[in-house]
Amino acid sequence: MKAVVIAPGERDSDRLVELPDPVPAEGELLVEVLSVGVDGTDDELVAGEYGEAPAGEEHLVIGHESLGRVREPAGGLSAGQLVAAIVRRPDPVPCLNCAHDEWDYCLNGRYTERGIKGRHGFLAEYYTERPEYVVAVPDELASVGMVVEPTTIGEKALEQVETIQRRLTWRPQRALVTGAGPIGLLAAALLALRDLEVVVYDKAESGPKLDLVGELGARYVQADSLPLGHDLAGEVGPIDIAIEATGFSPLGFGLLDTIGPNGVAVLTGVSGGGRRSELPVDHLNLEAVLHNKVLVGTVNADRANFEAAVRDLAAVQERWPGWLDRMITRRVPLERYSEALSRGPQDVKVVVDVAAS
Ligand code: BGC
């Protein structure tokens, strides 16, 4: 089969290669890959900044946002069923959380991630997997099911918000999303689906992001027009939930100021750099203390988050028909996968159509 591999740690080592077709072990599924979404983590992998090959191997098959079709059934999933694969696998020890299927809360960092860390990914024509690590996707999501994985980031963020806010009586009305990339837009859709008033804050001055935000009935705020903090809250009203999806860390910490009393801000951006920044820490500390504010980080997702993502995407598809398809601004065949690795200002989600090739 054809697959895209990298040599982890080496810059621009990506190439399309021929690998033996995988053979499912007893109880495993064989899945034909239909399409794979590309994101910032893939850019880091290709830049040699992140990633790990499986033990004893030199190359890693990349790709972690997958949609595929079952070819050889197992575990109650029939042939022909669309599936999205879970990314992370528990560490071998396992730690307390991995032992409870909470691999996204792994304590020792020895978890693996398909297409990222120690396990081959899905940017290939086939993969094999145990049925408990895939979720069924309905046929209505056939053109967009590869966004299940990025949607799970928002699902876990909202799950954390709900859990944390059980501390008080809470009727959230307004949510802020910083960053209108795929993670931010999908999170905005999840919030709009919950009938919150949604504000999306991003640098883009024109292009598809603004339209996509508008179609959700959400409000778009161009970053240069209004600084975050009290200015934004003064303009739009108190913010109950903020989801940070830019990875720009000064902005993330500043959300402690932006959110309203009893609010929660969730950081989702992986900031790999070494940036230093001067922040009004006494003020932020005071805001957090006097107004019971919470700043929480989140990474990855568990099986329940994947199942919630499938349900919510089906609801998004029904409520805003075509919105998810419009979020996918470019699709390239497997042979031209490298074009998906460079994305421009007009791109939101870029997808490699593996089966079309
Ligand atoms: C993936 C997560 C993963 C993280 C860190 C992200 O791109 O969506 O599932 O945990 O990278 O490797």
Ligand code: ZN
């Ligand atoms: Zn663990």
